[in-house]
Amino acid sequence: xxxxxxxxxxxxxxxxxxxxxxxQGTSEILVTGSTAVALENVSRxxxxxxxxxxxxxxxxxxxxxxxxx
Amino acid sequence: MDKGKWFILITGLIIGAIAVVxxxxxxxxxxxxxxxxxxxxxxxxxxxxxxxxxxYMRPEIIGIVLxxxxxxxxxxxxxxxxxxxTLVRFIMxxxxxxxxxxxxxCPLRDVLRMAGGDYNAVVGLIGFICGVxxxxxxxxxxxxLGQAEESHSKxxxxxxxxxFAILLFILLKGTVFNPEAGGPLFFSKEGPGSMxxxxxxxxxxxxxxxxxxxxxxxxxxxxxxxxILIRENYxxxxxxxxxxxxxxxxxxxxxxxxxxxxxxxxxxxxxxxxLGLFLVGLTATLLGGCPLRQLILSGEGDxxxxxxxxxxxxxxxxxxxxxxxxxxxKAAAPGVAAVxxxxxxxxxxxxxxxxxxxxxxxxxFREE
Numbered sequence: 271x272x273x274x275x276x277x278x279x280x281x282x283x284x285x286x287x288x289x290x291x292x293x294q295g296t297s298e299i300l301v302t303g304s305t306a307v308a309l310e311n312v313s314r315x316x317x318x319x320x321x322x323x324x325x326x327x328x329x330x331x332x333x334x335x336x337x338x339x
Numbered sequence: 340m341d342k343g344k345w346f347i348l349i350t351g352l353i354i355g356a357i358a359v360v361x362x363x364x365x366x367x368x369x370x371x372x373x374x375x376x377x378x379x380x381x382x383x384x385x386x387x388x389x390x391x392x393x394x395y396m397r398p399e400i401i402g403i404v405l406x407x408x409x410x411x412x413x414x415x416x417x418x419x420x421x422x423x424x425t426l427v428r429f430i431m432x433x434x435x436x437x438x439x440x441x442x443x444x445c446p447l448r449d450v451l452r453m454a455g456g457d458y459n460a461v462v463g464l465i466g467f468i469c470g471v472x473x474x475x476x477x478x479x480x481x482x483x484l485g486q487a488e489e490s491h492s493k494x495x496x497x498x499x500x501x502x503f504a505i506l507l508f509i510l511l512k513g514t515v516f517n518p519e520a521g522g523p524l525f526f527s528k529e530g531p532g533s534m535x536x537x538x539x540x541x542x543x544x545x546x547x548x549x550x551x552x553x554x555x556x557x558x559x560x561x562x563x564x565x566x567i568l569i570r571e572n573y574x575x576x577x578x579x580x581x582x583x584x585x586x587x588x589x590x591x592x593x594x595x596x597x598x599x600x601x602x603x604x605x606x607x608x609x610x611x612x613x614l615g616l617f618l619v620g621l622t623a624t625l626l627g628g629c630p631l632r633q634l635i636l637s638g639e640g641d642x643x644x645x646x647x648x649x650x651x652x653x654x655x656x657x658x659x660x661x662x663x664x665x666x667x668x669k670a671a672a673p674g675v676a677a678v679x680x681x682x683x684x685x686x687x688x689x690x691x692x693x694x695x696x697x698x699x700x701x702x703x704f705r706e707e
Contacts, residue, residue, distance in 0.1 A: 280423065
């Protein structure tokens with residue numbers, strides 16, 4: 271499982287960092303973030319790329335999601 | 340189209356419509372809402388610059404910040420955070436204002452100007468898109484201003500909203516601190532600063548826009564950035580909504596008038612319309628959001644965004660004190676010579692320097 275930490279990053283870095291790992295063909299990614307905006311954007315990217323989203327920690331300001339393909 | 344995209348489209352339509360209604364109620368033409376122009380007016384109201392025609396404590400700006408504050412508090416999204424190259428962001432805010440005042444408007448006003456038929460704004464849009472593209476170029480090479488940290492105290496996040504609340508109180512109370520000087524607060528007697536919708540309507544419009552923009556994450560530079568970067572059109576739909584909302588009402592109210600010349604508070608120096616918004620697009624992309632988005636983030640407790648807002652206000656004061664801001668083109672009138680409009684030599688230099696400074700920042704802040 272590849273880990274991506276996007277806590278405290280400005281737009282669009284959370285999406286870019288996640289996308290970079292996706293582009294390497296990784297099928298399991300654990301993303302940790304700290305804003306609702308980043309959660310929405312990363313989730314939208316995951317849906318567009320047909321990843322399944324498993325929410326590990328759902329606090330808007332301290333979240334963790336697992337993306338599986 | 341999913342629910343979120345419909346919501347941001349409707350948000351755009353409402354914001355575009357509100358902007359034109361504010362013009363109808365007294366705000367400057369094609370400027371129902373301009374984040375840069377209105378922050379510049381606020382700098383003038385505080386006496387930070389002496390351009391007598393652009394001084395007013397714009398309630399729209401105050402409303403946007405307070406609207407975003409209240410919305411984020413209710414949504415549980417308010418977090419006091421900061422520490423991501425704060426001083427660098429402040430300087431970037433100053434240069435973002437230089438670009439906006441060379442063009443004569445922020446990206447939001449660019450859309451409103453296009454919806455009013457101003458072709459100069461199309462030139463500006465091309466510059467803006469290229470500027471965002473430049474920012475994306477740096478992002479792809481690992482540009483990152485660094486992680487912001489959440490503070491153990493919520494206080495920091497309230498600082499800028501509280502400052503704006505105090506300014507609103509002074510505006511409503513009407514205190515004049517130095518009657519001999521006529522202010523502060525200073526209020527323009529002529530020019531764009533004297534053109535104002537009623538205070539409470541402006542404030543309500545700001546609060547509503549603050550709410551909508553906070554919920555939808557509306558961002559002008561983000562719309563183009565996401566489309567270039569990941570072919571995502573969510574934010575772009577909001578952008579298009581603003582254009583359509585303003586266009587429909589401009590036609591309905593008879594404000595729509597196409598052309599390069601005779602446009603309100605605009606100039607036709609194409610290269611500077613292009614480069615002005617190029618600088619804004621580049622800076623906004625490196626900052627992670629356009630001037631409107633920086634206001635919303637400030638309301639959510641982001642003190643780095645608050646530094647950008649303060650940088651823009653101080654930048655506006657510098658622009659007018661050091662003659663960097665463009666002049667609006669004016670046709671000759673009896674006893675008054677025509678004004679070609681556009682930036683003077685100092686404004687041109689500042690704009691080019693701004694682009695160079697952003698390139699240096701863009702290159703220097705690459706990771707690894």
